[in-house]
Amino acid sequence: MAAVKEWGTLADQGDEKAQITLGRMYYWGQGVPKNIETAKKWFRLAAAQGNKEAERYLAGSNSSPTANQSDKSPIERIFQAAQQGDARAQYTVGQLYQAGKGVRQSYETAFKWMSLSANQGNAMAQNRLGYFYSQGLGVRQDDKLAVSWYMRAAKQGLAKAQHNLGVSYTEGRGVPRDHAEAAKWHRMAADQGITESTKIVSSYDEILAPDDEQQQSENAAPSATVQAFDDANPTDPEAQLDLAVRYLTGLGARQNKETAVAWFRRSAEQGNRNAQTLLGVVYNDGIGVEQDFELAAKWFTRAAKQGSKTSQFLLAGLYHDGTGVERDKVRSYMWLNMAMEPGASVDQRVAMLLKGRLLPYIKRELLRRLERKMIPRQRQEAYRLMSECYTSNFENC
Numbered sequence: 001m002a003a004v005k006e007w008g009t010l011a012d013q014g015d016e017k018a019q020i021t022l023g024r025m026y027y028w029g030q031g032v033p034k035n036i037e038t039a040k041k042w043f044r045l046a047a048a049q050g051n052k053e054a055e056r057y058l059a060g061s062n063s064s065p066t067a068n069q070s071d072k073s074p075i076e077r078i079f080q081a082a083q084q085g086d087a088r089a090q091y092t093v094g095q096l097y098q099a100g101k102g103v104r105q106s107y108e109t110a111f112k113w114m115s116l117s118a119n120q121g122n123a124m125a126q127n128r129l130g131y132f133y134s135q136g137l138g139v140r141q142d143d144k145l146a147v148s149w150y151m152r153a154a155k156q157g158l159a160k161a162q163h164n165l166g167v168s169y170t171e172g173r174g175v176p177r178d179h180a181e182a183a184k185w186h187r188m189a190a191d192q193g194i195t196e197s198t199k200i201v202s203s204y205d206e207i208l209a210p211d212d213e214q215q216q217s218e219n220a221a222p223s224a225t226v227q228a229f230d231d232a233n234p235t236d237p238e239a240q241l242d243l244a245v246r247y248l249t250g251l252g253a254r255q256n257k258e259t260a261v262a263w264f265r266r267s268a269e270q271g272n273r274n275a276q277t278l279l280g281v282v283y284n285d286g287i288g289v290e291q292d293f294e295l296a297a298k299w300f301t302r303a304a305k306q307g308s309k310t311s312q313f314l315l316a317g318l319y320h321d322g323t324g325v326e327r328d329k330v331r332s333y334m335w336l337n338m339a340m341e342p343g344a345s346v347d348q349r350v351a352m353l354l355k356g357r358l359l360p361y362i363k364r365e366l367l368r369r370l371e372r373k374m375i376p377r378q379r380q381e382a383y384r385l386m387s388e389c390y391t392s393n394f395e396n397c
Helices: 002-012 016-028 036-048 052-060 074-083 087-099 107-118 123-135 143-155 159-171 179-191 195-207 224-231 237-249 257-269 273-285 293-304 309-321 329-340 348-357 360-373 376-391
Strands: none
Touching: 002 016, 016 036, 016 052, 036 052, 036 074, 074 087, 087 107, 087 123, 107 123, 123 143, 123 159, 143 159, 159 179, 159 195, 159 348, 179 195, 195 348, 237 257, 237 273, 237 348, 257 273, 273 293, 273 309, 273 348, 293 309, 309 329, 309 360, 329 360, 329 376
């Protein structure tokens, strides 16, 4: 019976092997009293994870579709409905696997169920599928496919998808950067109460004149004010940063990414932490320069040591992935915890350009991934380094 208890514990945690093993034991009466209904319960859970043997057992059980429905747990009924093709149930099962609630966490299995639901037109599943593609969760990362799924859900009126689509157009991820199109989708999301979109719309409204939105493109002529300001060769780092953002986005100036990078660098070299952050971003993404992850890490580090929460978060991601720096879970955890502490609000220009990367749930997801991989000793070391960083005024980070 000890073995049954161990298998039961694993099966309750969503272990597919344990579920099919318990199903066989109860089906054949091996080590436990024979109980077909209990066997079918475990077969259903294993089959929901794609176990073909469990599906064969269920197909051969000749169970009545109306028998003992009241004996099934809510999660069993959801799985059964999902297997029978119910789109909402398929979406719910996908959520369970994404979060690891009642089943072993698996982005691959979550993606499978979300796909089934999305292909039946479920807008929430379509939006979630877009997120999976954008983050590479359970599937190869693909910004274009992410946008295509966001678009399907957004056209059905789903506010979260409209927000995500707006972010894609703001960042130029999966689609050409188009601020007028971004503003359109963010306004639709804001009208349905999405707070993040409301903030972004306010940012756009401060930059875009109501009658000039259609002129904000790569072919827009530079305004006389910006051209004169550029010709004056400003030395103030804030003015340089503002000019860089305008050239990068094409808002109020003819878009010129190379010129934008030059102004970012001038401001960053004078110690402006927001310019350092955005210079790191252009090197990380290869915008107007050849992609260089080491230079991205260098500028994120300089800004992070000045207290930039944005750069601290982005630097945590580089250490987590081993991009531009040696992979280091401890330092990733250190920078991420620093980024999540209360601090100054994000600069409006940084927020506009990086909004999709700074959403709280993305930070929580990275934190969850790290905590699953780390042992207590590593966390303690991260907190020690964090304390040393603070006490040395960021000299020993």
